[in-house]
Amino acid sequence: MISEQRIQELNHSLQDDHQFRFNFLAEWLDRRGIAVQEIIDQVAAFQVAIPSWALGTGGTRFGRFPAGGEPRNLEEKIEDIGLLHRLNRSSDSISLHIPWDIPKDVPALQQLLAENSLTIDSVNSNTFQDQPDQPFSYKFGSLCHTDASVRNLAIQHNIDCINYGKALDAKTLTVWLADGSNFPGQQHFRRAYQRTAESLASIYESMPADWTMLIEYKPYEPHFYSMVIPDWGTSYSLCQYLGQNAQVLVDLGHHLPNTNIEQIVGRLLHFGRLGGFHFNGSMYGDDDLTTGSIKPYQFFLIFNELVDGMTDPAVKNPSLAWMIDASHNTKDPLEDLLQSVQSILTTYTKALLVNRVALSQAQEGNDVVVAEELLKDAFQTDVRPLVAEAMRQSGGALDPIAAYRAAHIREGLIQKRGKLSIATGL
Numbered sequence: 001m002i003s004e005q006r007i008q009e010l011n012h013s014l015q016d017d018h019q020f021r022f023n024f025l026a027e028w029l030d031r032r033g034i035a036v037q038e039i040i041d042q043v044a045a046f047q048v049a050i051p052s053w054a055l056g057t058g059g060t061r062f063g064r065f066p067a068g069g070e071p072r073n074l075e076e077k078i079e080d081i082g083l084l085h086r087l088n089r090s091s092d093s094i095s096l097h098i099p100w101d102i103p104k105d106v107p108a109l110q111q112l113l114a115e116n117s118l119t120i121d122s123v124n125s126n127t128f129q130d131q132p133d134q135p136f137s138y139k140f141g142s143l144c145h146t147d148a149s150v151r152n153l154a155i156q157h158n159i160d161c162i163n164y165g166k167a168l169d170a171k172t173l174t175v176w177l178a179d180g181s182n183f184p185g186q187q188h189f190r191r192a193y194q195r196t197a198e199s200l201a202s203i204y205e206s207m208p209a210d211w212t213m214l215i216e217y218k219p220y221e222p223h224f225y226s227m228v229i230p231d232w233g234t235s236y237s238l239c240q241y242l243g244q245n246a247q248v249l250v251d252l253g254h255h256l257p258n259t260n261i262e263q264i265v266g267r268l269l270h271f272g273r274l275g276g277f278h279f280n281g282s283m284y285g286d287d288d289l290t291t292g293s294i295k296p297y298q299f300f301l302i303f304n305e306l307v308d309g310m311t312d313p314a315v316k317n318p319s320l321a322w323m324i325d326a327s328h329n330t331k332d333p334l335e336d337l338l339q340s341v342q343s344i345l346t347t348y349t350k351a352l353l354v355n356r357v358a359l360s361q362a363q364e365g366n367d368v369v370v371a372e373e374l375l376k377d378a379f380q381t382d383v384r385p386l387v388a389e390a391m392r393q394s395g396g397a398l399d400p401i402a403a404y405r406a407a408h409i410r411e412g413l414i415q416k417r418g419k420l421s422i423a424t425g426l
């Protein structure tokens with residue numbers, strides 16, 4: 001679709017402008033005692049997993065408008081993500097979804113993954129919809145269900161997911177439960193929680209010792225009165241109950257408007273219970289929009305908390321799973337993912353620029369203005385040349401979206417797969 005040589009040619013035409021902008025910024029940061037190449041190395045090393053379900057245009061219940069050339073199977077999804085990774089050198093893994101991505105020919109898939117320099121990051125279970133041949137229904141819940149046969153079906157599905165993941169060398173099981181209720185009185189809160197905890201424990205016991213279970217929370221949707229795991233506190237309590245290999249997953253869109261997500265991140269880091277992220281953007285709730293598209297300052301404050309926690313030796317948190325969880329109806333999905341990764345790296349870079357010694361002094365001395373200005377200074381720095389340089393040094397494109405357009409990739413995919421091909425996804 002696009003060769004490394006073509007990427008280099010496209011870079012060549014942008015190199016002059018890039019060098020000018022990069023030199024200016026590097027010199028300025030250097031004057032302030034910031035080790036520029038160290039920052040570039042950290043940005044180049046930062047990898048974000050791409051969800052298999054974001055490669056098509058996610059519909060809404062009102063309709064769906066296919067992008068054209070959407071991947072029709074797991075092999076084509078791997079090709080698409082390989083393409084993203086070739087362009088930005090920052091998306092080297094995939095979040096799988098079962099049953100949409102059940103691996104069939106495992107050796108062939110492993111080879112395809114290796115050819116594209118990709119790995120499988122995590123496996124997502126799906127107990128939010130019934131599959132055609134399913135003996136019992138998830139209509140009234142899965143791991144929390146009142147009927148043990150339904151709970152066992154959902155437990156077994158999660159164990160199957162672990163086994164599919166093992167075949168492809170994944171090490172993470174992501175559990176998001178749609179379980180909840182729509183009307184007061186429908187569900188007994190304490191018993192639903194208890195059943196969920198016990199079901200999760202059965203899954204946890206079947207998990208290899210080097211695996212992590214990520215438990216995602218969500219305040220509403222698909223249920224609108226209560227969710228069994230609505231908030232980080234519930235996820236955290238379940239992790240405490242299960243053991244060291246269970247961690248909380250923060251999906252940026254799973255908070256009520258104006259929730260202080262950065263503080264949640266700080267709390268979970270403090271407890272050593274932050275397992276990973278689902279990056280996306282949102283205005284109202286679980287909007288699954290492009291990461292950083294709506295509230296870039298809040299996104300920066302979240303990364304500021306992350307960098308602070310990751311660089312503080314007192315924080316004992318395992319390494320995090322960085323994942324995108326997006327799915328919407330309007331953009332070319334591959335362009336959207338390129339934008340998301342770009343926004344994640346840009347925001348991470350800004351957080352790396354924060355003068356932590358000065359910030360800590362201002363905080364200890366209660367100098368509110370200086371503390372705030374230190375954050376704003378980093379946030380307002382245009383770090384795009386550093387991100388471009390990180391990608392260039394890793395063999396990627398200086399401007400991945402421009403390269404994607406210049407290579408007419410969507411047109412090529414439509415020719416190959418047809419205008420109406422539809423990817424499985426949300």
Ligand code: AOS
Binds near residue numbers: 126218278286325426
């Ligand atoms: C659903 O709202 C959650 O964000 C899930 O993480 C995710 O979208 C789903 O598990 C994908 O199947």
Ligand code: ZN
Binds near residue numbers: 176216251278325
């Ligand atoms: Zn999610």
Ligand code: ZN
Binds near residue numbers: 251253254325
């Ligand atoms: Zn979600």
